[in-house]
Amino acid sequence: MVRTTAKTSSAAAGKSKKSRLSNAERSAYFSRREAAKVLRSVLQGDARRRAVGSIKSLVYGPSVKNKKATFALVCQTLKHLSIVKDVLETANILNSRWKRQEELIYIITYDILFGQEISFIGDAEKFLVRRKDALQSALARILVRKKVKQVEDLIDLYQTPDTLKPRYVRVNTLKLDIDSALNELGKQFMVQKDDMVPDLLRLPPKCDLHNHPLVMNGSVFLQGKASSMVAAALDPEPGWEVLDACAAPGNKTAHLAALMKGKGKIIACELNKDRIKRLEDTIRLSGAPNVQVLPGDFLSLDPKDPLFSKVRAILLDPSCSGSGTVAERLDHLLPSYGAGPASDTTETERLNKLATFQKKALAHALSCKFHFPQLTQSGLQKFMMCNSI
Ligand SMILES: C[S@@+](CC[C@H](N)C(=O)[O-])C[C@H]1O[C@@H](n2cnc3c(N)ncnc32)[C@H](O)[C@@H]1O
Numbered sequence: 001m002v003r004t005t006a007k008t009s010s011a012a013a014g015k016s017k018k019s020r021l022s023n024a025e026r027s028a029y030f031s032r033r034e035a036a037k038v039l040r041s042v043l044q045g046d047a048r049r050r051a052v053g054s055i056k057s058l059v060y061g062p063s064v065k066n067k068k069a070t071f072a073l074v075c076q077t078l079k080h081l082s083i084v085k086d087v088l089e090t091a092n093i094l095n096s097r098w099k100r101q102e103e104l105i106y107i108i109t110y111d112i113l114f115g116q117e118i119s120f121i122g123d124a125e126k127f128l129v130r131r132k133d134a135l136q137s138a139l140a141r142i143l144v145r146k147k148v149k150q151v152e153d154l155i156d157l158y159q160t161p162d163t164l165k166p167r168y169v170r171v172n173t174l175k176l177d178i179d180s181a182l183n184e185l186g187k188q189f190m191v192q193k194d195d196m197v198p199d200l201l202r203l204p205p206k207c208d209l210h211n212h213p214l215v216m217n218g219s220v221f222l223q224g225k226a227s228s229m230v231a232a233a234l235d236p237e238p239g240w241e242v243l244d245a246c247a248a249p250g251n252k253t254a255h256l257a258a259l260m261k262g263k264g265k266i267i268a269c270e271l272n273k274d275r276i277k278r279l280e281d282t283i284r285l286s287g288a289p290n291v292q293v294l295p296g297d298f299l300s301l302d303p304k305d306p307l308f309s310k311v312r313a314i315l316l317d318p319s320c321s322g323s324g325t326v327a328e329r330l331d332h333l334l335p336s337y338g339a340g341p342a343s344d345t346t347e348t349e350r351l352n353k354l355a356t357f358q359k360k361a362l363a364h365a366l367s368c369k370f371h372f373p374q375l376t377q378s379g380l381q382k383f384m385m386c387n388s389i
Contacts (some may be wrong), residue, residue, distance in 0.1 A: 011191045029122050032111065035073035036104035038064070042074065065251065077110040080127045082152065082158040083142070086107045091138035093131045098124065109285035113139060114151065125126040133237040146178065167203040169220040170228045170251075176219040184214060197228045199258070218285035223251050231255035231269040234315055245298040247315045250282030257288030266291045267307070269298045272312065 022277070023319035038058045038089050047254055055078075058064075059071045077084065084106050088153075098105050101124060108128050113135060120129045128135070139151075148154050171181040178199055185191045189207050194200035201220075203209070214220045229254050238261040244253045256266050268283070268291050270276050276295055283291045298316075301308065 006315055019096050025119055025121050025260070027066055027069065028111075029119075029125075031069040031073055032068060032104065032107045032122070032125075034059075034064045034070040035077065035107050036101070038070060038074045039077060039103040039107060042078070056139055069285055072351065073107055073111070073115075076115070079155065080110050081106060083139070083154055086115070086142055087113065087135055087138045088246045090142060090158040091131065091134045093128075098127060104177055109135060109373060167205065167207045167209065168223060168225050168228065169201050169203065169215075170197075170255060171201060171220050172254065172286055173199055173200045175217070175283075176214070176260055181220055182216065185212075186221075197225060197232050199232075200225065200228050210360075218287060221251060221254060221286075227251060228255065230315060230317065231259055234313055236260050236264070240312045241265045241267070241309050243298075243308065243314045244268045245314055246270070247293075248272060249280040250279040250286075252315055252317055253279065253291055254282055254286035254288055257283075257286060257290055260290065261287050262287075264290055265310075267272065267294050267311070268292065268295060269301065271295075271297050 003351065032101075032161060033112060038055065041058050042055060057072055059067055059074065064070050064080065094102075094105065101154065104124050105128070108125050112120070112128055112132055120126065143151075146154060146157055148157060169181075169185070171178050178193070178201075181201060182191060182193070185201065185203070189203050191201050191203050194202050200223075209215050209220075209222060212220075215222060232255075234242070234256070236256055236259055240260060240265055242256055242260070244256060244266055247253045248270040250268065253268045254264055260266070266288070268279060270279050270293065273295065276293060285291070302371065
Protein backbone atom coordinates (compact mmCIF):
# COMPACT_ATOMS: atom_id res chain seq x y z
CA MET A 1 0.00 0.00 0.00
CA VAL A 2 2.76 2.29 1.04
CA ARG A 3 4.82 1.24 -2.00
CA THR A 4 1.89 1.83 -4.34
CA THR A 5 1.39 5.32 -2.95
CA ALA A 6 5.08 6.08 -3.36
CA LYS A 7 4.98 4.82 -6.94
CA THR A 8 1.85 6.79 -7.71
CA SER A 9 3.21 9.99 -6.19
CA SER A 10 6.57 9.61 -7.95
CA ALA A 11 4.74 9.08 -11.26
CA ALA A 12 2.62 12.14 -10.53
CA ALA A 13 5.73 14.13 -9.64
CA GLY A 14 7.36 13.01 -12.88
CA LYS A 15 4.27 13.94 -14.81
CA SER A 16 3.95 17.34 -13.15
CA LYS A 17 7.69 17.98 -13.65
CA LYS A 18 7.23 17.19 -17.33
CA SER A 19 4.28 19.55 -17.66
CA ARG A 20 6.08 22.24 -15.58
CA LEU A 21 9.04 21.94 -17.92
CA SER A 22 6.93 22.29 -21.01
CA ASN A 23 5.19 25.31 -19.45
CA ALA A 24 8.60 26.87 -18.83
CA GLU A 25 9.67 26.06 -22.36
CA ARG A 26 6.52 27.49 -23.82
CA SER A 27 6.74 30.60 -21.67
CA ALA A 28 10.43 31.14 -22.58
CA TYR A 29 9.60 30.68 -26.28
CA PHE A 30 6.87 33.32 -26.21
CA SER A 31 8.77 35.71 -23.94
CA ARG A 32 11.68 35.72 -26.38
CA ARG A 33 9.39 36.61 -29.26
CA GLU A 34 7.58 39.27 -27.29
CA ALA A 35 10.92 40.65 -26.15
CA ALA A 36 12.16 40.69 -29.76
CA LYS A 37 9.15 42.75 -30.77
CA VAL A 38 9.73 45.24 -27.96
CA LEU A 39 13.43 45.36 -28.75
CA ARG A 40 12.63 46.13 -32.37
CA SER A 41 10.44 49.07 -31.28
CA VAL A 42 13.12 50.25 -28.89
CA LEU A 43 15.89 50.05 -31.46
CA GLN A 44 14.09 51.37 -34.46
CA GLY A 45 11.49 53.64 -32.94
CA ASP A 46 7.87 52.94 -33.59
CA ALA A 47 6.50 55.15 -36.31
CA ARG A 48 2.98 54.68 -35.03
CA ARG A 49 3.64 55.85 -31.51
CA ARG A 50 3.20 59.52 -30.96
CA ALA A 51 4.11 60.10 -27.37
CA VAL A 52 7.40 59.40 -25.64
CA GLY A 53 7.55 55.70 -24.86
CA SER A 54 9.70 53.66 -22.52
CA ILE A 55 10.55 49.98 -22.39
CA LYS A 56 8.07 49.70 -19.54
CA SER A 57 5.26 51.31 -21.48
CA LEU A 58 5.95 48.99 -24.43
CA VAL A 59 6.07 45.87 -22.28
CA TYR A 60 3.10 46.81 -20.14
CA GLY A 61 0.91 47.37 -23.18
CA PRO A 62 -1.95 44.91 -23.77
CA SER A 63 -0.18 42.84 -26.45
CA VAL A 64 2.54 41.47 -24.17
CA LYS A 65 1.49 38.46 -22.06
CA ASN A 66 4.67 37.48 -20.19
CA LYS A 67 5.35 40.98 -18.95
CA LYS A 68 7.91 40.32 -16.22
CA ALA A 69 10.02 37.88 -18.23
CA THR A 70 9.79 40.03 -21.36
CA PHE A 71 10.83 43.17 -19.50
CA ALA A 72 13.83 41.43 -17.93
CA LEU A 73 14.89 39.93 -21.26
CA VAL A 74 14.71 43.27 -23.09
CA CYS A 75 16.65 45.11 -20.39
CA GLN A 76 19.33 42.45 -20.11
CA THR A 77 19.72 42.08 -23.87
CA LEU A 78 20.06 45.86 -24.21
CA LYS A 79 22.66 45.88 -21.46
CA HIS A 80 24.67 43.21 -23.29
CA LEU A 81 23.76 44.32 -26.82
CA SER A 82 27.18 45.58 -27.91
CA ILE A 83 28.73 42.32 -26.74
CA VAL A 84 26.03 40.20 -28.38
CA LYS A 85 26.50 42.02 -31.69
CA ASP A 86 30.25 41.67 -31.45
CA VAL A 87 29.95 37.94 -30.68
CA LEU A 88 27.64 37.35 -33.64
CA GLU A 89 29.95 39.25 -35.95
CA THR A 90 33.07 37.49 -34.65
CA ALA A 91 31.42 34.07 -34.88
CA ASN A 92 30.16 34.96 -38.37
CA ILE A 93 27.27 32.55 -38.23
CA LEU A 94 24.35 34.67 -39.30
CA ASN A 95 22.93 34.06 -42.72
CA SER A 96 20.49 36.36 -44.49
CA ARG A 97 17.48 34.38 -43.23
CA TRP A 98 18.25 35.07 -39.59
CA LYS A 99 19.51 38.59 -40.20
CA ARG A 100 15.91 39.43 -41.03
CA GLN A 101 14.97 38.54 -37.46
CA GLU A 102 17.98 40.13 -35.84
CA GLU A 103 16.21 41.27 -32.66
CA LEU A 104 15.11 37.70 -31.94
CA ILE A 105 18.64 36.52 -32.65
CA TYR A 106 20.01 39.11 -30.18
CA ILE A 107 17.58 37.95 -27.50
CA ILE A 108 18.35 34.26 -27.95
CA THR A 109 22.10 34.84 -28.16
CA TYR A 110 21.90 36.81 -24.90
CA ASP A 111 19.92 33.94 -23.35
CA ILE A 112 22.35 31.28 -24.55
CA LEU A 113 25.44 33.15 -23.40
CA PHE A 114 24.29 34.84 -20.24
CA GLY A 115 20.71 33.82 -19.47
CA GLN A 116 19.02 30.91 -17.80
CA GLU A 117 19.47 27.36 -19.03
CA ILE A 118 15.88 26.88 -20.13
CA SER A 119 15.65 24.42 -22.99
CA PHE A 120 15.39 26.09 -26.31
CA ILE A 121 12.48 25.20 -28.55
CA GLY A 122 11.87 27.09 -31.77
CA ASP A 123 13.80 27.19 -35.05
CA ALA A 124 15.86 30.28 -34.23
CA GLU A 125 16.77 28.79 -30.85
CA LYS A 126 17.82 25.49 -32.44
CA PHE A 127 19.88 27.31 -35.06
CA LEU A 128 21.83 29.17 -32.37
CA VAL A 129 22.07 26.33 -29.85
CA ARG A 130 23.75 24.21 -32.54
CA ARG A 131 26.34 26.99 -32.71
CA LYS A 132 26.70 27.50 -28.98
CA ASP A 133 30.38 26.50 -29.05
CA ALA A 134 31.12 29.01 -31.78
CA LEU A 135 29.33 31.73 -29.80
CA GLN A 136 31.21 30.92 -26.62
CA SER A 137 34.55 30.78 -28.34
CA ALA A 138 33.82 34.13 -30.07
CA LEU A 139 33.08 35.62 -26.65
CA ALA A 140 36.34 34.22 -25.28
CA ARG A 141 38.27 35.73 -28.20
CA ILE A 142 36.64 39.12 -27.62
CA LEU A 143 37.64 39.05 -23.94
CA VAL A 144 41.22 38.36 -24.97
CA ARG A 145 41.14 41.01 -27.69
CA LYS A 146 39.80 43.63 -25.28
CA LYS A 147 42.23 42.52 -22.57
CA VAL A 148 39.57 41.95 -19.92
CA LYS A 149 38.86 38.93 -17.75
CA GLN A 150 35.11 38.95 -17.37
CA VAL A 151 31.94 39.99 -19.11
CA GLU A 152 31.18 42.70 -16.54
CA ASP A 153 34.45 44.42 -17.48
CA LEU A 154 33.44 44.17 -21.10
CA ILE A 155 30.10 45.86 -20.36
CA ASP A 156 31.96 48.71 -18.64
CA LEU A 157 34.31 48.98 -21.58
CA TYR A 158 31.48 49.24 -24.08
CA GLN A 159 29.79 52.04 -22.18
CA THR A 160 30.84 55.57 -22.92
CA PRO A 161 30.98 57.26 -19.54
CA ASP A 162 29.30 60.64 -19.43
CA THR A 163 32.50 62.00 -18.03
CA LEU A 164 34.26 61.40 -21.37
CA LYS A 165 31.73 63.10 -23.59
CA PRO A 166 32.50 66.60 -24.77
CA ARG A 167 29.99 69.33 -23.96
CA TYR A 168 28.45 71.27 -26.80
CA VAL A 169 26.79 74.65 -26.89
CA ARG A 170 25.03 76.15 -29.86
CA VAL A 171 25.48 79.86 -30.24
CA ASN A 172 22.15 81.59 -30.74
CA THR A 173 23.19 83.93 -33.53
CA LEU A 174 19.97 85.91 -33.08
CA LYS A 175 21.60 87.26 -29.91
CA LEU A 176 25.35 86.77 -30.14
CA ASP A 177 27.92 86.14 -32.85
CA ILE A 178 30.14 83.09 -32.73
CA ASP A 179 33.41 84.95 -32.10
CA SER A 180 31.98 86.89 -29.16
CA ALA A 181 30.71 83.59 -27.70
CA LEU A 182 34.13 81.98 -28.20
CA ASN A 183 35.74 84.93 -26.53
CA GLU A 184 33.35 85.02 -23.59
CA LEU A 185 33.35 81.26 -22.91
CA GLY A 186 37.10 81.10 -23.56
CA LYS A 187 37.64 83.17 -20.41
CA GLN A 188 36.57 80.15 -18.38
CA PHE A 189 36.87 77.07 -20.57
CA MET A 190 38.93 75.50 -23.34
CA VAL A 191 36.54 76.05 -26.19
CA GLN A 192 36.74 75.44 -29.90
CA LYS A 193 34.48 75.60 -32.93
CA ASP A 194 32.98 72.29 -34.00
CA ASP A 195 34.38 71.12 -37.32
CA MET A 196 31.04 69.94 -38.69
CA VAL A 197 28.15 72.06 -37.44
CA PRO A 198 28.38 75.82 -37.85
CA ASP A 199 27.68 77.87 -34.71
CA LEU A 200 28.40 74.90 -32.47
CA LEU A 201 31.12 75.09 -29.84
CA ARG A 202 32.85 72.14 -28.24
CA LEU A 203 33.93 72.27 -24.62
CA PRO A 204 35.72 69.75 -22.43
CA PRO A 205 33.72 67.02 -20.66
CA LYS A 206 32.18 67.86 -17.30
CA CYS A 207 31.92 71.64 -17.89
CA ASP A 208 28.88 72.80 -15.99
CA LEU A 209 27.28 75.63 -17.89
CA HIS A 210 23.74 75.46 -16.56
CA ASN A 211 23.98 78.73 -14.66
CA HIS A 212 26.29 80.52 -17.06
CA PRO A 213 24.99 84.02 -17.92
CA LEU A 214 25.15 83.27 -21.67
CA VAL A 215 22.91 80.24 -21.11
CA MET A 216 20.57 82.11 -18.79
CA ASN A 217 20.04 84.96 -21.26
CA GLY A 218 19.59 82.70 -24.31
CA SER A 219 22.81 83.70 -26.08
CA VAL A 220 23.88 80.07 -26.16
CA PHE A 221 21.87 76.87 -25.89
CA LEU A 222 23.06 73.66 -24.28
CA GLN A 223 22.42 71.48 -27.29
CA GLY A 224 24.18 68.25 -28.29
CA LYS A 225 25.89 67.74 -31.60
CA ALA A 226 23.37 65.25 -33.02
CA SER A 227 20.51 67.58 -32.12
CA SER A 228 22.29 70.57 -33.64
CA MET A 229 22.95 68.75 -36.91
CA VAL A 230 19.28 68.53 -37.82
CA ALA A 231 18.32 72.14 -38.51
CA ALA A 232 21.80 72.71 -40.00
CA ALA A 233 21.20 69.82 -42.42
CA LEU A 234 17.77 71.19 -43.34
CA ASP A 235 19.52 74.48 -44.06
CA PRO A 236 16.46 76.74 -44.37
CA GLU A 237 16.89 80.09 -46.06
CA PRO A 238 15.88 83.39 -44.41
CA GLY A 239 12.36 84.17 -45.61
CA TRP A 240 11.21 80.54 -46.00
CA GLU A 241 8.22 79.08 -44.21
CA VAL A 242 9.13 75.92 -42.31
CA LEU A 243 7.00 73.49 -40.37
CA ASP A 244 8.60 72.11 -37.22
CA ALA A 245 6.23 69.18 -36.78
CA CYS A 246 7.15 67.98 -33.26
CA ALA A 247 8.53 71.09 -31.71
CA ALA A 248 8.73 71.05 -27.88
CA PRO A 249 10.90 71.88 -26.00
CA GLY A 250 11.95 73.98 -28.99
CA ASN A 251 15.72 73.62 -29.33
CA LYS A 252 15.51 72.90 -33.03
CA THR A 253 12.81 75.53 -33.50
CA ALA A 254 15.16 78.12 -32.01
CA HIS A 255 17.98 76.83 -34.18
CA LEU A 256 15.83 77.10 -37.32
CA ALA A 257 14.93 80.66 -36.36
CA ALA A 258 18.62 81.55 -35.96
CA LEU A 259 19.53 80.01 -39.32
CA MET A 260 16.69 81.96 -40.92
CA LYS A 261 18.00 85.12 -39.25
CA GLY A 262 14.57 85.67 -37.72
CA LYS A 263 13.02 86.13 -41.19
CA GLY A 264 10.20 84.13 -42.76
CA LYS A 265 8.05 81.92 -40.55
CA ILE A 266 8.33 78.77 -38.49
CA ILE A 267 5.12 76.96 -37.62
CA ALA A 268 5.95 75.02 -34.48
CA CYS A 269 3.44 72.23 -33.97
CA GLU A 270 3.22 70.42 -30.63
CA LEU A 271 0.74 67.84 -29.46
CA ASN A 272 1.43 67.76 -25.75
CA LYS A 273 -0.28 70.60 -23.86
CA ASP A 274 2.17 70.46 -20.95
CA ARG A 275 5.15 70.80 -23.27
CA ILE A 276 3.73 73.78 -25.16
CA LYS A 277 4.68 76.07 -22.28
CA ARG A 278 8.29 74.91 -22.46
CA LEU A 279 8.23 75.48 -26.20
CA GLU A 280 6.97 79.04 -25.67
CA ASP A 281 9.61 79.66 -22.97
CA THR A 282 12.39 78.50 -25.32
CA ILE A 283 11.13 80.69 -28.13
CA ARG A 284 10.93 83.67 -25.81
CA LEU A 285 14.44 83.03 -24.48
CA SER A 286 15.84 82.70 -28.00
CA GLY A 287 14.36 86.03 -29.06
CA ALA A 288 13.01 84.44 -32.27
CA PRO A 289 10.43 86.83 -33.72
CA ASN A 290 9.17 84.50 -36.44
CA VAL A 291 7.65 81.47 -34.69
CA GLN A 292 3.98 80.66 -34.59
CA VAL A 293 3.10 77.93 -32.08
CA LEU A 294 0.44 75.57 -33.36
CA PRO A 295 -0.98 73.29 -30.64
CA GLY A 296 -2.17 69.92 -31.97
CA ASP A 297 -1.36 66.71 -33.78
CA PHE A 298 0.72 67.21 -36.90
CA LEU A 299 -0.72 64.02 -38.40
CA SER A 300 -4.13 65.69 -38.39
CA LEU A 301 -3.03 68.87 -40.10
CA ASP A 302 -4.79 69.62 -43.34
CA PRO A 303 -2.11 70.20 -45.96
CA LYS A 304 -4.62 72.15 -48.03
CA ASP A 305 -5.09 74.67 -45.23
CA PRO A 306 -3.89 78.07 -46.53
CA LEU A 307 -1.77 78.33 -43.36
CA PHE A 308 0.61 75.81 -44.94
CA SER A 309 0.48 77.01 -48.53
CA LYS A 310 3.96 78.49 -48.38
CA VAL A 311 5.65 75.76 -46.34
CA ARG A 312 8.97 74.94 -48.00
CA ALA A 313 10.41 72.45 -45.55
CA ILE A 314 9.47 70.16 -42.70
CA LEU A 315 11.55 69.23 -39.73
CA LEU A 316 10.16 66.08 -38.17
CA ASP A 317 11.57 65.10 -34.81
CA PRO A 318 9.11 62.62 -33.35
CA SER A 319 9.35 61.19 -29.88
CA CYS A 320 12.26 58.86 -29.63
CA SER A 321 12.12 55.17 -28.92
CA GLY A 322 11.99 53.71 -25.44
CA SER A 323 15.59 53.11 -24.57
CA GLY A 324 16.60 56.72 -24.34
CA THR A 325 20.20 55.60 -24.55
CA VAL A 326 22.55 57.53 -26.76
CA ALA A 327 23.66 54.26 -28.29
CA GLU A 328 20.31 54.03 -30.03
CA ARG A 329 20.18 57.63 -31.16
CA LEU A 330 22.04 59.33 -33.94
CA ASP A 331 24.84 60.51 -31.68
CA HIS A 332 26.91 57.35 -32.07
CA LEU A 333 27.07 57.82 -35.82
CA LEU A 334 29.20 60.87 -35.33
CA PRO A 335 32.88 60.13 -35.90
CA SER A 336 33.93 62.39 -33.05
CA TYR A 337 31.45 61.02 -30.56
CA GLY A 338 33.28 60.30 -27.33
CA ALA A 339 35.31 57.19 -26.68
CA GLY A 340 34.20 53.58 -26.30
CA PRO A 341 32.05 51.69 -28.75
CA ALA A 342 31.94 54.46 -31.34
CA SER A 343 35.67 54.30 -31.76
CA ASP A 344 35.34 50.55 -32.30
CA THR A 345 32.79 51.15 -35.04
CA THR A 346 34.35 50.93 -38.44
CA GLU A 347 33.70 53.63 -41.01
CA THR A 348 31.84 51.12 -43.19
CA GLU A 349 29.62 50.12 -40.29
CA ARG A 350 28.91 53.78 -39.55
CA LEU A 351 28.05 54.53 -43.16
CA ASN A 352 25.83 51.44 -43.37
CA LYS A 353 23.95 52.61 -40.31
CA LEU A 354 23.59 56.04 -41.78
CA ALA A 355 22.26 54.58 -45.03
CA THR A 356 19.76 52.45 -43.09
CA PHE A 357 18.68 55.51 -41.17
CA GLN A 358 18.20 57.48 -44.38
CA LYS A 359 16.13 54.68 -45.91
CA LYS A 360 13.96 54.53 -42.83
CA ALA A 361 13.54 58.28 -42.74
CA LEU A 362 12.46 58.20 -46.37
CA ALA A 363 10.05 55.33 -45.76
CA HIS A 364 8.65 57.24 -42.82
CA ALA A 365 8.29 60.38 -44.91
CA LEU A 366 6.47 58.47 -47.61
CA SER A 367 4.17 56.73 -45.18
CA CYS A 368 3.48 59.95 -43.35
CA LYS A 369 -0.23 60.53 -43.47
CA PHE A 370 0.11 64.12 -44.42
CA HIS A 371 1.54 65.16 -47.68
CA PHE A 372 2.29 68.71 -48.65
CA PRO A 373 1.98 68.95 -52.44
CA GLN A 374 4.24 71.99 -52.61
CA LEU A 375 7.08 69.98 -51.08
CA THR A 376 7.08 67.48 -53.90
CA GLN A 377 7.59 70.03 -56.66
CA SER A 378 11.18 69.83 -57.74
CA GLY A 379 13.52 72.17 -55.95
CA LEU A 380 11.15 72.62 -53.05
CA GLN A 381 11.39 69.28 -51.38
CA LYS A 382 13.10 69.33 -48.02
CA PHE A 383 12.30 66.92 -45.30
CA MET A 384 14.49 66.27 -42.35
CA MET A 385 13.66 63.57 -39.91
CA CYS A 386 15.64 62.67 -36.87
CA ASN A 387 15.68 60.21 -34.04
CA SER A 388 14.61 56.73 -35.05
CA ILE A 389 17.27 54.48 -36.44
C1 LIG B 1 11.79 64.43 -29.48
S1 LIG B 1 10.68 65.65 -28.95
C2 LIG B 1 11.06 67.01 -30.00
C3 LIG B 1 12.30 67.77 -29.58
C4 LIG B 1 12.42 69.10 -30.29
N1 LIG B 1 12.42 68.95 -31.74
C5 LIG B 1 13.67 69.83 -29.88
O1 LIG B 1 14.65 69.77 -30.58
O2 LIG B 1 13.63 70.47 -28.82
C6 LIG B 1 9.18 65.10 -29.66
C7 LIG B 1 8.00 66.02 -29.38
O3 LIG B 1 7.02 65.69 -30.34
C8 LIG B 1 5.76 65.78 -29.71
N2 LIG B 1 4.85 64.98 -30.54
C9 LIG B 1 4.76 63.63 -30.59
N3 LIG B 1 3.84 63.26 -31.48
C10 LIG B 1 3.33 64.39 -32.03
C11 LIG B 1 2.33 64.65 -33.00
N4 LIG B 1 1.68 63.66 -33.59
N5 LIG B 1 2.05 65.94 -33.32
C12 LIG B 1 2.74 66.94 -32.72
N6 LIG B 1 3.68 66.76 -31.77
C13 LIG B 1 3.98 65.50 -31.42
C14 LIG B 1 6.01 65.24 -28.32
O4 LIG B 1 5.02 65.70 -27.43
C15 LIG B 1 7.40 65.83 -28.02
O5 LIG B 1 7.26 67.08 -27.39
